[in-house]
Amino acid sequence: ILPLQAYSRKYVAGTTQKGGGGGEGDFVTLHTDEATHSGYHYSSVLYLSTQGEDFEGGSFIFNDPDPDEDQIVDETVGTEEEEEDLERVAAMLEAWKRGEELPESDEIMLGVEEPDEDSSWQEDIRNAGRLLKPFVPTKGAAVIFSSGWENMHEVEKITAGVRYAVPCFFTTCKVEEGHYKQMNVGKPKTDECIADDWLHLLLAHRKEEPMESVGRVKELLMKWHYLCTPLSEHY
Structure with missing residues (x-):
């Protein structure tokens, strides 16, 4: 499993984000991650603040079809x-x-x-025929799930305070060999190469232009599994 957008200095879900973005990050509309980004196969959100203490609202809600939907429709004629x-x-x-x-x-x-x-x-009309399962954010808690239609979800609007959270997305797609050839340094072949990659890709120890920074982060994400896996298990 390879991480996508798992490493970022700043992330704001704004109105220009594809899929579930909106409201400058204070709420997320009903969506599935894989439907809006085909490379997302597993999703997670790590919460760094607590609902009811640091902010109000902002519950993470799984939104599924209600098994009793036919009965609900009949009652709302x-x-x-x-x-x-x-x-x-x-x-x-x-x-x-x-x-x-x-x-x-x-x-x-x-x-x-x-x-x-x-x-x-x-709200009654929007939620008719749906089964809502809210997850209350608390500091240190995380929600992790597969990104397909089996996990449609949304996030309630924040009504007060500030919520800090780290969204992470993962893919099972293999990195094409051609991508490694475009990197400054290809696949690490020794423990020393892995140490050098950690130093350069993670710590950004030298001054760089914005586009260089973007390329460095992409290279880190594509090499993540190599850097965290023993050399004997590299393919």
Whole structure:
């Protein structure tokens, strides 16, 4: 198993992140890691702060299909009034397609009750048919799971404080031989080579440009299994 993004000086899940990013890292929408990044096969999050002490909200939630989903759907069938409203909207849409004039917006909304801002009806709709299993973050705890559709998950919005966490992703994909040839130094062949790689790749002991830093981190991740494995087990 090779680590991906397991070594980083700073990581912020912002609005430009693919997949589950959003809200400058304060919440993560429902997703699977392997669906958004095909190279992610195992995922983990190490928490460095505790919910209820350092921050509020921010629970990690596994979100699975509810085995009783059919029953839930049956119980949430629309009322007779709701069905009449849908028929009225459909009739207006057909009239608009024929080029007929539609009533004013106030007239359309007449009798439609404004939703209560404090109500949780949106959450009820979003979670209908789902089985939620929250994991409460505590300092030193980690959640580790396979990254496929069997582990859909999301993270609740943080409502107060600051949460520190380290996300790590792993792949089972083999590093292609051609990648080693593009490195400054290829596969380590002796214990001394491994020691040199640790010094250069991990400690960044000399001044470097940003692109050199990126390349060094990538090289560390691709060599990780070689640096942590006895020479006799290298392939």
